[in-house]
Amino acid sequence: MPEFLFDAKEIGSRIKSRRKELGLSAEEVAEKCKIKRSSYYRIEKGEGKTMSFSNLNAIIQFLNMDASIVADTEKEPVSNADELAEIISNLDDRERRLLRRIHQMPPEQQLSLEILLQGQTQSSPGGQDLEEKDG
Numbered sequence: 314m315p316e317f318l319f320d321a322k323e324i325g326s327r328i329k330s331r332r333k334e335l336g337l338s339a340e341e342v343a344e345k346c347k348i349k350r351s352s353y354y355r356i357e358k359g360e361g362k363t364m365s366f367s368n369l370n371a372i373i374q375f376l377n378m379d380a381s382i383v384a385d386t387e388k389e390p391v392s393n394a395d396e397l398a399e400i401i402s403n404l405d406d407r408e409r410r411l412l413r414r415i416h417q418m419p420p421e422q423q424l425s426l427e428i429l430l431q432g433q434t435q436s437s438p439g440g441q442d443l444e445e446k447d448g
Contacts, residue, residue, distance in 0.1 A: 322359030324369075329357045331376045346371035366428040373424075 332342050343353035348368050356368065372378075404412065415423060 320359075325357045325359035328372055328376065328378070331378055332357075335376065337376075342372065342375060346375050348372070366425060369428055370425065379420075 329339075332339065339353055339357065340350055342348075343350045346353070346368070348356075348371065352368060353372075356372065401409075401412070415426065418426070
C-alpha cells in the first residue's frame with residue numbers, strides 16, 4: 314500500500330490544538346461528531362489508519378476548521394514548477410480533464426476527494442491485496 318499522502322501526526326496535532334483552543338474535551342468532540350472515543354483519540358495521536366473521510370470531515374466541520382488542514386500537511390509536495398510541468402506533460406487527455414475538474418472544485422470537495430483516495434485500499438487487477446511496504 315502506498316505511503317500516506319499526509320502527515321497524520323501533524324493533522325492530529327492541529328485538531329487537538331483547535332479543540333483545546335475552543336475549551337472542549339476530547340470526549341465532547343467525539344460525542345458531538347458521533348465518533349467512538351477511542352477512534353478520536355487515535356486521530357489526535359496521528360494514527361492515520363483511523364482517519365476515515367467521514368470521521369475527519371465531521372471533526373473539521375464541528376471544530377470549524379479550514380479544509381486546508383489536510384492539504385497543508387503533504388509529506389512530499391511538488392518542489393517546483395518544472396517538476397509540476399513535467400508531471401502534467403505526461404498526462405493523457407482523460408487525466409487532464411480530470412485534473413481540470415478537480416482544480417475547479419471548491420476546497421471542501423477537493424479535501425473529500427483527497428481523503429477518499431488516501432483511504433482506498435490498493436488491489437491488483439486480480440483482486441488480491443498488494444503487500445504493504447515497510448517504511
